[in-house]
Amino acid sequence: MSATAVTRATRALLTQHNLPTGTSLEDRVTWRLHRWGCLGRTQHPVGPYRLDYAWPAVRIAVEVDGPHRWQPDIGIKDVARDAYLRSHGSLVLRIDDGTGSIEEQLCRVVVVIKSELNRGAA
Known part of the structure; x- marks a missing residue:
């Protein structure tokens, strides 16, 4: 099957x-997070930013970076966004299309999200 x-x-x-x-x-x-039972909010507004995925109750943000990430102005904006989110107590996780298997990155992200959600429910 083609891409x-x-x-x-x-x-x-x-x-x-x-x-x-x-x-x-x-x-x-989105599809994998949904299938694995941990899809948070999508395109969630936080301050001046819109997050790809967010779990506000446990202050986790997940940003998905495609090839555009390597453009200097985008990278600078990402650093500013991450700093803003961290200064407000959020954990920022990134899934990067250019740094290895998306599936492996997603698995690591899901482990963190489920762990934090379980801790928050306890």
Whole structure:
């Protein structure tokens, strides 16, 4: 199956389940978080920023970085966003399309999210 076909299939699944869509990378992340039972809020506003994914109750933000991340102005904005979020007590996790397996990164992110959600529920 081609990358375009996978993107279309993922988008169709999200639409079928009334889940939000975004970039093709965000769509893949949204679907997996949903399937693994830990999809937080998407495009969640915090101060002057809009987060890709957020779990406000446990102050976790997840940002998904595609190829645009390597543009200098985007990188500078990401650093400022991360500093703002951390200064307000949030843990910022990043999934980066250019630094290894998305699946492995997602697994690590999900472990942290579920651990914090379980700790918050205790």
